[in-house]
Amino acid sequence: MSYHQATYDERLLNEFRSGSTFKIPGETGDADALIPEGMNRKELPLPSLAEYDAVKHFTRLSQMNYSVDLGIYPLGSCTMKYNPKYADKIASMEHFSEMHPLQPEYSAQGSLRIMYELQEYLKKISDMDAVTLQPLAGAHGEFTGILIVRKYLEDTGQLGTRREIIVPDSAHGTNPASAAMGGFEVVEVPSDSGGMIDIGALKAALSEKTAALMITNPSTLGLFEKNVVEIAKLVHDAGALLYYDGANFNAILGITSPGIMGFDIVHFNLHKTFATPHGGGGPGAGPVAVKKRLEKYLPVPRIGFDGNKYFEDYSSEKSIGRISPYFGAFGVLLRAWAYITYHGSDGLEANSRKAVLNTNYVSRKLSKYLSDPYGGVKKHEVVLSSSNTGERALDIAKYLIDNGVHAPTIYFPLIVKEALMIEPTETVNKDDLDAFCNTIIEATKAGHEDLQQRPLNLSVGRIDEIKAARDQILTWSLQKN
Amino acid sequence: MKGRKTITDKPKISTYDVTPEVDILPDENSAMMDFIGIKSDNELFSDIPSAIRKRGISINKGMSEYEVVKLAEEIGSANSIDNYTNFMGCGIYDRIIPSAVDSIIGRTEFLTSYTPYQAEFSQGMLQSLFEYQSLISDLMGMDMTNSSIYDGATALGEAVRMAHRINEKTEILIPENIYRSKMDVIHSYSAGLNLKFVTYSFEKGTGYLDLNDLSSKISANTSAIICENPNSFGIIDPNVTKIQEIKGDALLISYVDPISLGTVVPPGSYGADISVAEGQQLGIHRQFGGPLLGLFSFRKEYLRKSPGRIIGMTSDTKGKRAFVMTIQTREQHIRREKATSNICTNQALMALASAVYLSVVGPDGLRKIAKVTISQAKKLRDAVSGIRGYDARILSGTSFSDVLVKMPKNPADVQKALYSRGILGPVPSSALFSEVKGLGNTAFFSVTEKTTDAMIKHLVDSLGAIQ
Numbered sequence: 001m002s003y004h005q006a007t008y009d010e011r012l013l014n015e016f017r018s019g020s021t022f023k024i025p026g027e028t029g030d031a032d033a034l035i036p037e038g039m040n041r042k043e044l045p046l047p048s049l050a051e052y053d054a055v056k057h058f059t060r061l062s063q064m065n066y067s068v069d070l071g072i073y074p075l076g077s078c079t080m081k082y083n084p085k086y087a088d089k090i091a092s093m094e095h096f097s098e099m100h101p102l103q104p105e106y107s108a109q110g111s112l113r114i115m116y117e118l119q120e121y122l123k124k125i126s127d128m129d130a131v132t133l134q135p136l137a138g139a140h141g142e143f144t145g146i147l148i149v150r151k152y153l154e155d156t157g158q159l160g161t162r163r164e165i166i167v168p169d170s171a172h173g174t175n176p177a178s179a180a181m182g183g184f185e186v187v188e189v190p191s192d193s194g195g196m197i198d199i200g201a202l203k204a205a206l207s208e209k210t211a212a213l214m215i216t217n218p219s220t221l222g223l224f225e226k227n228v229v230e231i232a233k234l235v236h237d238a239g240a241l242l243y244y245d246g247a248n249f250n251a252i253l254g255i256t257s258p259g260i261m262g263f264d265i266v267h268f269n270l271h272k273t274f275a276t277p278h279g280g281g282g283p284g285a286g287p288v289a290v291k292k293r294l295e296k297y298l299p300v301p302r303i304g305f306d307g308n309k310y311f312e313d314y315s316s317e318k319s320i321g322r323i324s325p326y327f328g329a330f331g332v333l334l335r336a337w338a339y340i341t342y343h344g345s346d347g348l349e350a351n352s353r354k355a356v357l358n359t360n361y362v363s364r365k366l367s368k369y370l371s372d373p374y375g376g377v378k379k380h381e382v383v384l385s386s387s388n389t390g391e392r393a394l395d396i397a398k399y400l401i402d403n404g405v406h407a408p409t410i411y412f413p414l415i416v417k418e419a420l421m422i423e424p425t426e427t428v429n430k431d432d433l434d435a436f437c438n439t440i441i442e443a444t445k446a447g448h449e450d451l452q453q454r455p456l457n458l459s460v461g462r463i464d465e466i467k468a469a470r471d472q473i474l475t476w477s478l479q480k481n
Numbered sequence: 482m483k484g485r486k487t488i489t490d491k492p493k494i495s496t497y498d499v500t501p502e503v504d505i506l507p508d509e510n511s512a513m514m515d516f517i518g519i520k521s522d523n524e525l526f527s528d529i530p531s532a533i534r535k536r537g538i539s540i541n542k543g544m545s546e547y548e549v550v551k552l553a554e555e556i557g558s559a560n561s562i563d564n565y566t567n568f569m570g571c572g573i574y575d576r577i578i579p580s581a582v583d584s585i586i587g588r589t590e591f592l593t594s595y596t597p598y599q600a601e602f603s604q605g606m607l608q609s610l611f612e613y614q615s616l617i618s619d620l621m622g623m624d625m626t627n628s629s630i631y632d633g634a635t636a637l638g639e640a641v642r643m644a645h646r647i648n649e650k651t652e653i654l655i656p657e658n659i660y661r662s663k664m665d666v667i668h669s670y671s672a673g674l675n676l677k678f679v680t681y682s683f684e685k686g687t688g689y690l691d692l693n694d695l696s697s698k699i700s701a702n703t704s705a706i707i708c709e710n711p712n713s714f715g716i717i718d719p720n721v722t723k724i725q726e727i728k729g730d731a732l733l734i735s736y737v738d739p740i741s742l743g744t745v746v747p748p749g750s751y752g753a754d755i756s757v758a759e760g761q762q763l764g765i766h767r768q769f770g771g772p773l774l775g776l777f778s779f780r781k782e783y784l785r786k787s788p789g790r791i792i793g794m795t796s797d798t799k800g801k802r803a804f805v806m807t808i809q810t811r812e813q814h815i816r817r818e819k820a821t822s823n824i825c826t827n828q829a830l831m832a833l834a835s836a837v838y839l840s841v842v843g844p845d846g847l848r849k850i851a852k853v854t855i856s857q858a859k860k861l862r863d864a865v866s867g868i869r870g871y872d873a874r875i876l877s878g879t880s881f882s883d884v885l886v887k888m889p890k891n892p893a894d895v896q897k898a899l900y901s902r903g904i905l906g907p908v909p910s911s912a913l914f915s916e917v918k919g920l921g922n923t924a925f926f927s928v929t930e931k932t933t934d935a936m937i938k939h940l941v942d943s944l945g946a947i948q
Contacts, residue, residue, distance in 0.1 A: 005602070009801075013612050013840050020843025024577060024930050029856020031744065034879045036719040041746045044844040045619045051581055054840040058585045058609065058833075065605030067594035075595060083593050086546045091768075092583075095557030100569045101770025102908050103561070104896060110560035111769045124539050136631040136771065137826035139813070147672055177813035177823035181642075183673025186818040224528045253538065255526055260533045271826065279586075279830025280606040281596035281790070282629070283772035299669075320672075322665035325572070325634040326770025333771075338553060344543030354510075356525045361513045377528050401602040409598070412814070430509045458601045461797040465600075468795035468807040472784070474625050475615040479794065 003404030006063035007459040013057065014476050016049035064459040065280075066406055072428050072436060074362075076381040076409040076421030077172065077220055079250050079272035081355075086342065087276065087335035096334055101326040105311050112310035115327060116303040118287075118337045125340075125348070126246075126266055127259025128289035132298045133328040138247055139174040140323065141267030141286025142214070144299060145243050146182035147320045148265055148290060149212045151297040152241065155318060162211040162240065168197050170221055170413040175214045175245060184211055191415060195221040195374040197231060206238040216245040217261065218252065218379035220413045220421070222359065232262030241265060241294075249273045250425065251356055251380035254349025264291050274336035285332035299323050354426035355380055358433060362424055365437040369444050373416055381423035383416050389444045393418040395451035398462065399443035402455035405436055561905070566936050568906030570882050570927025571913060572633070572660065573770060574762050576740070576850070577931060579841040582764040586834045596790075596829070600805040601797070607804035610829060611792045613836040620742050620839070621756045622749025623778035627789035629828040630775030633759025634663045637736055638670025639777065639788045639822060640755045641705065644732045645674055646786045646821065647754075650704035652677045654731070656690060657916040658713040663736075664915070676704070680916055688716040688876030688885075696727045703731040705754075710737050710745065713913070714876055715858075715883030715925060717745055725752030739763055739776060741881050743844075743851030748778075755779045764838030765831055774831035785811060788822030850930045857928040857937070858884050864941045865926065871944060875923070883925045885910070889948070892924035898947040904940060 032040065049057075066073075073080035091097065099111050119131040135141035146165070153159040165179035166187045176186040189205050192198040197215065206213075213235045217225040225231065235242045244263040250273045258266045270276055271284040278284070290298060300319045301312035327333075343351065356379055363372065363382040370384040386393045397407035397420075409421040420440075424433055443451065455461060473479055510522075519525065544552075567575045586592065590605065597603030610628045617626040630636040641653055653671075655664065657680040667678070681695040690708065699706070706728055710721045724733055734755045735748035740762050748756040760774030761767070779787055785808070793807030813820040842850065858880040862873040870889025888895055892909035899906065907924035914920065926940065 010608065012608075012615075013836075014615065020845050022579070022842050022846035024846065024849055024853065025933070026849065027853055027857060027860075027932075027934055029853070029859060031852035031855040034855050034859055035744065036717055036879060038722060039717055039719050039745055041742065041744055044743065044848060046616060046839060046844040046847065048843045048845065049840060051579070051841050054837065055581050055585065057840070058837055059588070061605035061609055062585070062588045062590035063605065064608075065590045065594055066599075066602045067590045067592070069589035069593045073595060075598070078595055080595055084546075086550055088587075088592075089550060090553040093553065093557050095554075095560045095562055097766040097768055098562045098575070099560055099769040100567070100573055100575070100767050100905065102569055102571060102573070102912065103769075103905060104893075104900070106897075107561040107900060107905065108769070110556045110558065113556055113559065121540055127535070136635070137824075139823040139825045140631065140635075143669075143823060147669055150672055172825075173813040173815070173817045173820070174823050174825050176818035177816075177820040180818040180820075181670075181673055181823050226528050226530065229530065229533060252529070254535060256529050256533050256535050260535055269826075277592045277830075278595045278826075279828075280591055280594045280603075280610075280833065281829035282827040283631075283831060284826035321669055322662055323669050324632060324771070325660070325662040325666060329771040330769040331766075331772055334553075338549055341541070341552065342543055342546065342549045345538040345540045347543040348538055353522050353525075357510065357513060357517075357522050360517050360525055364517050377525055397599060398601070401599050406602065407599050430513060455601045459604045460601050460801055460803040461799055463600045463797050463803045463805050464795050465805050465807070468793035468805045471793070471795065472808070473794040474611075474784075474791055474807075475618045476612075477615065477619070478624075 003457055005458045008060045008064065010057065010060050012476050013049065014047040016047060016053050018050040018053045020048045021050050071404060072432050073406040074408050074422045074424045074436060075406060076423040077247055078409065079423060079425060081275050081425035082427040083275050083277040084339065087338040090338045091331050091335050109310055111330065112303050114334055114337050116305050116310050118333055119303060121340045122268060122287055122289055125253060125257065126289050127257040128266055129292040130295035130298060131287055131289045132302055133287045133333055134299045134323050135267065135286040135288055136324050136329050137282065137284040138267055138269040138286040139178060141288045142174055142178035142245065143181055144288045144323045145265040145267055146178050148294055148297045149241055150182055151318065151320050152294060153211060162209060164209045165211050166205050166213045168215060169415050170219050171214065171216065172220060172245060172247060179214065195219065195223045196225055196227060199227060202231065203234060206234060206240065208239065210238050210240040212241040212243050214243040214245060216248050218248045221374055221383050222378040222381035223374060224379050228261045247272060248380050251352055253352045254345065255352055264294060270332055270336040274339045276332045276335040283329050283332055285329040285336065351426045358424040358426060358428055362422055362433055362437060366440060369441050370420065381421055383413065383419050383421045385416055386418040386420060391444065391448065391451060393420050396420065396440065396443045398454040399446060399451055400439055402457050403439050405439055565903055565905045566939055568904060568926040568940060569908055571908045571925050572759060573767050574882060574927065574929050575767065575931055576762050576929045578764050578766065579838065581841050582834050582837045585837045586830055591830065591833060597806065604804060606829065607792055609833050609836055611794060611804050613832040614792060616836055616839045617776050618778055620739060620747065621778040622747030623756050624781040625784060626776065626778040627787060627791050629832040630777045630789055631828060632773035632775045633736065633757060634666040636757035636775030636777045637663055638666050640734045640757050641667055641671055642674065643755060643786055643788060644705035644734060645676060647732060647783055648704055650702050651675060652679055652700065652702045653704055654695065654698055654706040655680050656707065656709055656712060657682050658914055659709065660713055660913050661915040686877055688714045688878040689718045689720045692720050692723055692727065699727060699729060699731060705732040705734050707734045707736065710735065711741055711881040714885055715880045716876060716878035717881050718878065722746065722751040738881060740851055740854065743847035754783065760831065760835050763835035765834050772828060772831055774828050774835055784808065786821060789824050790827055853930040854882055854928060855879065857932045858882060860934065861926055861928055861937050864937050865944065868941060868944050869948065882929060883927045885923055885925055888922045888924060890922060892922055899943055902943045904943055
């Protein structure tokens with residue numbers, strides 16, 4: 001396909017010299033006399049430019065940026081599906097966007113209802129018993145889950161002994177990072193040759209020191225952990241808790257659930273599964289759900305309903321407290337509510353089925369050209385390797401972006417060499433899947449020299465990342481002239 | 482329809498017919514299934530044991546776009562916001578948002594993009610975030626800023642962790658009037674560390690932090706001192722600038738109001754090592770408290786110990802200026818359990834909003850906004866103090882946005898009575914503090930540059946009428 005990204009030699013904001021034109025209504029008063037001595041700021045070194053210059057600047061920058069609305073984004077584990085426009089419209093309604101979080105309950109019944117309904121939705125989708133909406137991203141949800149593990153251990157007198165959290169070697173990096181943040185030691189278990197958790201190794205790792213096992217199912221290899229029931233039993237028999245990383249939930253909605261599989265704690269990535277826009281890397285939202293016996297440890301407030309009105313529920317005395325200051329990323333929660341309401345039970349399951357069909361189609365198409373280390377039926381994503389082609393995954397990625405398609409996630413999971421982790425999602429049609437696969441196939445045939453010079457069609461060519469790390473120019477004032 | 486295969490056990494409609502946002506052609510699915518070599522998509526789920534199969538989701542069936550928008554409007558109408566005069570602040574403020582901000586962050590090239598893992602494809606977001614890092618560093622008077630944290634409270638939590646990483650000491654000094662919500666978040670963030678929190682007090686008359694009390698609590702074990710300016714009483718506190726003289730080896734973490742920095746000295750000028758703030762006021766709608774924006778700045782010698790994502794300037798193979806995520810060896814996807822934080826998704830779009838805000842408002846605009854805020858706070862303070870039973874002069878320090886008012890009765894009752902007169906506010910002190918004693922019936926009315934003299938008169942008239 002032919003593609004060329006917009007290219008501007010766009011200045012930095014501080015290189016504009018047009019002068020600010022911003023006006024405010026401007027009541028008058030003598031602020032200077034009120035500012036305590038020594039507290040008056042003299043220099044305010046911000047760029048001064050006209051509004052039109054600022055708008056041109058950011059509009060040009062936007063044209064040098066790829067997004068879902070420009071084409072497919074098969075970035076494995078990130079679940080970049082289409083973000084429906086009705087959700088944006090609802091989020092921009094003044095009755096939601098201008099609410100203050102400290103407004104009294106009687107003035108905020110609408111927002112409280114949205115959150116209550118979302119809690120109920122998430123319970124029914126996951127077959128868990130109670131939900132907090134407070135965590136602000138998937139990793140924040142993981143950390144919340146870890147704090148719940150801590151509180152449970154403390155409450156049951158085991159915090160002194162259960163100091164280890166087990167994660168598979170295919171886990172997202174956030175899992176070990178969140179576990180370590182919560183003060184636990186991380187124990188890694190390997191995957192077996194089929195990409196499943198090595199049960200023997202898991203048995204050896206589990207002990208009276210184990211606090212929890214964190215897993216993703218389907219895994220980051222796109223494979224369903226078929227031994228999950230046995231794993232749940234092993235973990236529970238060892239007296240530990242089982243944590244579900246919900247990053248890959250999109251593949252199984254309506255087909256199975258973490259509650260049925262035997263998990264104790266789950267986080268959801270609303271921005272993935274329920275298609276809220278990712279905004280260049282955030283905001284997200286990472287609600288957490290738990291089984292009944294852990295409900296009392298959830299952060300407060302949760303949203304309750306007494307049959308007549310919605311209220312903020314602070315009643316839990318054993319709560320971990322707060323993980324963020326208010327109710328969570330309400331604007332994101334609202335969009336997820338809209339998405340779930342629109343799709344309903346039938347649509348959510350259909351989306352999962354279609355996502356899995358698309359993945360297997362891509363997997364089958366590409367496994368003739370790239371190696372498929374684990375084979376078999378895939379779920380939401382497929383991890384292939386470019387090792388067989390002699391080309392680096394990075395170089396194939398640059399060929400793809402040069403042709404107007406976002407590249408898969410590369411070099412993850414860490415256990416696959418030259419990994420390309422592809423997640424097409426349900427919102428891509430066959431034509432786009434074919435075009436994507438053909439571009440990858442072209443890349444494998446393009447030849448080493450051709451790949452090395454890519455990208456040629458983007459606003460910049462291959463970027464020197466080593467220089468960035470060495471020079472550490474992290475603000476414009478650190479620029480060397 | 483011709484050529485469709487049975488793809489679920491529900492016979493009447495194909496599951497895919499209800500995937501509404503893309504046109505799914507049954508023939509296309511058939512072709513894909515043929516290619517894979519399956520007759521039903523159920524074969525793709527044969528790896529999920531029947532014992533753990535779910536029988537559908539027990540929520541409503543899907544609805545049309547028209548219906549979901551109507552439903553949201555109906556639910557939203559149970560929220561009170563339009564036609565209400567707002568005096569609620571205490572961390573989240575109703576400030577003027579230049580139209581350009583929503584216009585730019587609504588551009589789908591930004592809104593629907595993802596973390597710029599492929600830098601050459603994502604220069605727009607990367608340059609914007611580099612500019613954000615630069616703008617916030619200059620606003621704070623600090624060397625460096627990461628490309629965002631979830632919100633001000635979690636930024637404070639990360640700052641405490643970072644201070645402990647830097648000097649491995651275990652005591653954190655905290656103002657006793659810090660909001661309970663922030664303190665709870667700090668506690669959550671430090672649950673895995675063996676830290677001790679010690680509070681220091683405030684002067685009764687001025688509302689300034691008590692330097693003597695603070696000084697007496699600094700020890701060889703002090704990792705960091707947290708200070709706030711304006712502080713949680715809403716007061717611009719000149720004593721924060723004196724902490725550097727007494728802090729010794731301890732690090733200084735300052736929590737500031739970014740709008741106040743339009744006219745109040747920045748934390749970099751009084752020796753802050755880490756500066757954090759809630760960035761909501763920089764062009765972000767209140768949204769019932771989220772998403773927000775955590776500003777996180779620090780001195781350059783602590784770069785390797787800092788949390789979160791950082792964008793750096795470099796060049797491409799032809800020497801053209803380019804931007805890329807850098808210093809990633811601190812991050813979770815590389816360092817896993819040894820990472821400086823677990824942050825993955827951050828608040829990139831909100832960071833962009835604040836960059837657009839600051840570039841449209843400019844230094845003169847920000848100065849004006851800050852000054853009007855201070856003078857409106859003074860007007861409100863004087864006007865409310867003229868009402869029998871109300872006193873807004875219990876602290877002599879200058880209020881920035883939040884004005885502490887003593888009331889003749891329970892603030893929640895005042896709040897309810899004002900609500901019936903179309904006013905939102907005040908925020909009762911009891912909702913904010915847990916450590917401060919003796920505040921009795923006090924609450925905060927908050928102003929911004931949107932607060933007109935007429936609004937203050939409306940408040941005063943209403944307070945007079947509800948006595």
